[in-house]
Amino acid sequence: MFLREKGCELDASIARPESDLESSNIAGIDLSSKPSRPPAGVSSICKSFVITYHDYCSHTSIHGVQYLGEHPRPIREKVFWLCVFVASIYCCSTLINNAYTKWTETPVIVSFAEKSTPVWNIPFPAVTICSETKRILKPKGNGTSYRSLYNQFNEYMQQSRIFKPENITPSELEEFRTLLHVCNSQIVDQDMPLIAGDDLDYLNVLERMLPPFERYFFYCRWLSRFNECDKFFTKTLTEEGICYTFNGLRPTDIYREDTYQYHIEKQMETKAWNSTRAKHLPWSLETGYPPTSDVETYPARVLSAGARSGIFMALQSFKQEVDYACRGPVQGFKVILHAPDDVPQVSKQFVRIPMGKEVLIAVKPSMITTSSGIAEYDPLRRQCFLSHERSLRFFKVYTESNCQLECLVNFTLTRCGCVKFSMPRDMNMPVCGEDKIYCYDRAERELLVREFQRVRALNMASDGDQIGVETACNCMPACTSLAYNTEISQANFDLDEMLLAEGDTEFMQEYPGSQMSRLSIYFKQSQFITSKRSELYGITDFLANCGGIFGLFMGFSILSMVEMWYHFTLRFWSNWKHLARVRT
Template identity: 40%
Template structure:
């Protein structure tokens, strides 16, 4: 045969043949379990079908389990656990203590019982008495007097303070850190649903309220500024024991607050506030407004109340800052700005939401609610409307929680409160005990002077931290991106023998190796299979 003769050319392999050869090469080198049995040319159709079904079943179970893991990550990304170490009580402020007297009027100034009975029995009362009856009814039980004007002026608030037992008459003696202190330096008058109350260790109104709020008078104004304290960051490290809000340096009675309260028998009114006389006491956060009607404990007359305080603090790890607030179920301080309050807490948010709803519902707000100067204040004629507004808001929020349809959820006509918990929150629980306070027996036994105590009823309230340390709760990631990826990798490895390098391997065979083979051998030899390359029948003679 002549040397320059060419070998007989064979027909070029088609696309299907090339793909089959290329897949056989991939399956022979793949790290994924079972793939090599499908690509082996010597395997029968039955064997390949059996392995195909097995691989598809494993892939289905793997994908199903990964979807379940993803759903769990989306629905429950946060876990609440205990902190690694306890927190000493001096790292947190002593609770703000709000005390409200059940006696709203001094009988010598205005006898509410007498005027109310004459009004109810159709007897004549003067115009002045009727005006005072309407005003005092704002702080009495809400069902007593529902008639009158719709709005009031700021003189009504001054009147409530004028007829109430004065501060010096209510507070007989105060002790802080086992030292007798001037009560007026510890307690500040404030407004609440129960009228004029007095609060200890609360932020000044310039630090609590925004410039939007108009507050007539000197209520909640004590000019003591906080020492750069915030709920999230706590006290600065260079602040000593004289920090504000004040903090206890230890647990026990000697490091707490003791007050001796006084009411005179002649001023007690059993119509305005009912059969239980004495005081309401509320423990709350220094940056929260007191909601005495929602949560309180009683300090009855001639009783000694001992209150052991147990703080409950919740913090949130920095790893959750990138999560949406509704996924972690809390707001960081910079994420939610209220209109009326500088500090976001859940209770402040609820008060602001109720205020806005009441204004839309009744056209006015209660005298104790935050408001601007142009907002109207509700009088006794709107008492029932204010009560219905609070009930309606509560029912709307409950309905929204159980309604999935967005259109129906927005049909109430008001914006949802969306008052999630603050990511750093602090509440104060208490363990109370009471005993008879026979103070007059002591005076009689010691033949002490009863000056200023004739006809008086005394109540003693002592508050202190129960333990030196407490356990803080902390929100942490239950499933972070790394945990989710690790779970997916474990499932893929369990069902498929799949790893990250398996992905690299697939990408390599679909891109780099394919491109190199096409460049080197041409489009008819894209597989680069050794069997094809060794077969020179496919090679053109130059």
């Protein structure tokens, strides 16, 4: 390779050996002639660079580079090795770019943990039970069922657009207005007006209509203790009215201080119903139970699997108290199992407990934990939030379910100007009346459609790449999460035949029209395998990949980089200073 730049030419004694000079003379090149010399400074720099270049090529550990600096090497061979060197660099760049893309887009992998986890390390699932009977029917005249009240309402609306019932008491009118929000909404008209009357406290009306707890929760057993259900269950306000939750966190542990739910719980803490639950919360999903915690703690846990270590209860309803027009043809109870720090949303997923059945629910926990290494990644890259990274307006605890509920609240407030009575809210948020039922009922679907269209538009803009797409709600899963999968079995539970066989006639006299079901919830196994989010490619793995690719194609290493830096800095400077002294 012949190097000439800006009139720079090497002296024969410095740059070329005698054999090269002789071969050049044979070729007819007169090297004895002296060309016009460039300035001394430029000539020294060029000669120093050429000397350093040939020195580097003869000593470097990078494959193929030594052939580029050899003088006897024919030019076509140098071109060949130059092409091979460029092709190697291209292959290295392509493969390293693929490794970098994988490192940036999928840095986290979910794998099984090395050891199994005993069930006492996690809380027993929170169990929310909702009766389909929202109000005890009390026939009077033509009847005051939900359907009869709605027919009267429609009749008045068609005549005068003003609802002035004459044979309905003010209390029944309040109950009817509340049932419009709780019963099936398929019959609610889109143009339904606001019924005249004072602003309702729907929670108080629901509590007034609520069937007695001891009649519907006939008995239960927990940790070998019977008939203490009222110590384990608390009232929970849901979208389907007041339900009862076992082993859930108190509203004061879930909601922020300025919310309506927190305010109501504070008022009820002095009552006997909740006095047993006013305890300090030692547990969190990320840290678990403290090592010093006792067997009986809050939230509750069990020590083993099997029906004897779970909760067992008998649920009861009465045929004459069922209002089929309100909740439809399927009666009984709805049961939802959820993490203690999740707010139950009964209408989303539930297990049916029909009357006259015994239902067994075997629980299989599904838990995902997090390694400390992924905390350094951006949440969008690892596709999950740590507890301190995503703050919610209404909730102290971040979970994906709580985040989605809060997003729905904000969207409903924007869309309808109010929120449903059961939604988390602050004390100043307006509660939707009867004229807004259709609006907030459709808001959830509109929100889902909006989220879908936004994600689809982002995917189309990024050529279908769905990695790292952030939704408007920004409700990614929590990095540490806990879910309860279930296996359900059931059999007939014939109460009448059992009482007849035992000759017991007093029960049916005391509880006429009784229909009963039994429910048992327990862990299926004493140990379970957790999943763990960990680094798929850390910085060490990425550098190891890059080093392997460089070594495979070029024999390049960190020392090769130091070697290159040494030759073209320190060695180049030494050669230049040496030539400068020779010239002088």
